[in-house]
Amino acid sequence: MELDLNERNELILTESKTMRDDLVFKDNVMDKIKLVTVIPETTEVTIEMAANYYEVPHETIKTLIKRNRSEFNDYGEIRILKGTSLSDFKGRVQLEPELKTAPSLTLISRRGLLRIGMLLTESEIAKSVRHYLLNVEEISSKEQIQWAVNREIARQERRQLTDAIRDFYTGSMSTGIAYSVLTDMVYKLLFDINAKGLREIYGIDKNEPLRDYLSTEDLRRVVKVEKTVSALLLLGKGKREIDEELNENKDKF
Structure with a gap:
C-alpha cells in the first residue's frame, strides 16, 4: 500500500x-x-x-x-x-x-x-x-498520515505471517505459540531482545500494541524480516532452519 x-x-x-x-x-x-x-x-x-x-x-x-x-x-x-x-x-x-x-x-x-x-x-x-x-482543517499532518500508513502495512504483513504459520508451519508448537516464538526471533535478530524486553523498555503492558512504539525505520525492518520468515515457512522450513537462515543474513536486515 x-x-x-x-x-x-x-x-x-x-x-x-x-x-x-x-x-x-x-x-x-x-x-x-x-x-x-x-x-x-x-x-x-x-x-x-x-x-x-x-x-x-x-x-x-x-x-x-x-x-x-x-x-x-x-x-x-x-x-x-x-x-x-x-x-x-x-x-x-x-x-x-x-x-x-x-x-x-x-x-x-x-x-x-x-x-x-x-x-x-x-x-x-x-x-x-x-x-x-x-x-x-489539516487535522492530520503528512507525518501522521505516513505513520498510519506504515502501521497499516505492518498490520497486513503480520497477517501474512500468521497465515503462513497457520498454513505452512509443520512443527509441534501450537499456532499461537509459534507466532510468539517467531516474533521473538525477529526482535532478537534486529534488537537483541525479545518482545517482553521491548515492552519493559517502553513501559507498556501486554495489551498495548508494541509496534506503535517502534520508530518508522524499525517498523520497516520488522516488516522486512517477517516477510522473509513467511517465505521460509512457505518453503517448508522449520524453526531451527529459519533461525539459521535469518542469522546468516543478519547484515541484510
Missing part, C-alpha cells in the same frame, strides 16, 4: 484503524458538512438516521456495522436496547412512530456516526467528511 502525500487521499481512513481512532473525537466536523439530526434529548442516532445522513440505503449501514462490530464495541459507540432498557428509553424520548413498536433499537453515538463516515466508501457525504478531516 503506497500513499502519495501530495494528493488528497481520504481512503487512508478506510484502511487504517489507527487513524480512525485518532480522529473519531472530531465529531463536530460532521455538522460542517451536513447538519446531524439526533434523537431528541440524546446525542445518538438510529441506523435509519445514519443512513439518511450519509444518503445511503439502510442495509448499507447495517452491513458496515456488522462487518466492523468489534471496532465500534471497543469504544462503546453502539448500543442495542431490548426489554426493560428499551421500554425505559421509549418512555423518556420522542421516537418516530415506526420505532415505538420496535422489539429492539440500535443506537449510534456521534463518534460512532463519524467512524461510519471514515469507513463508508459508497457515500459522497462520507467522502466529504474524510476530505475535511484530512485536508481542510
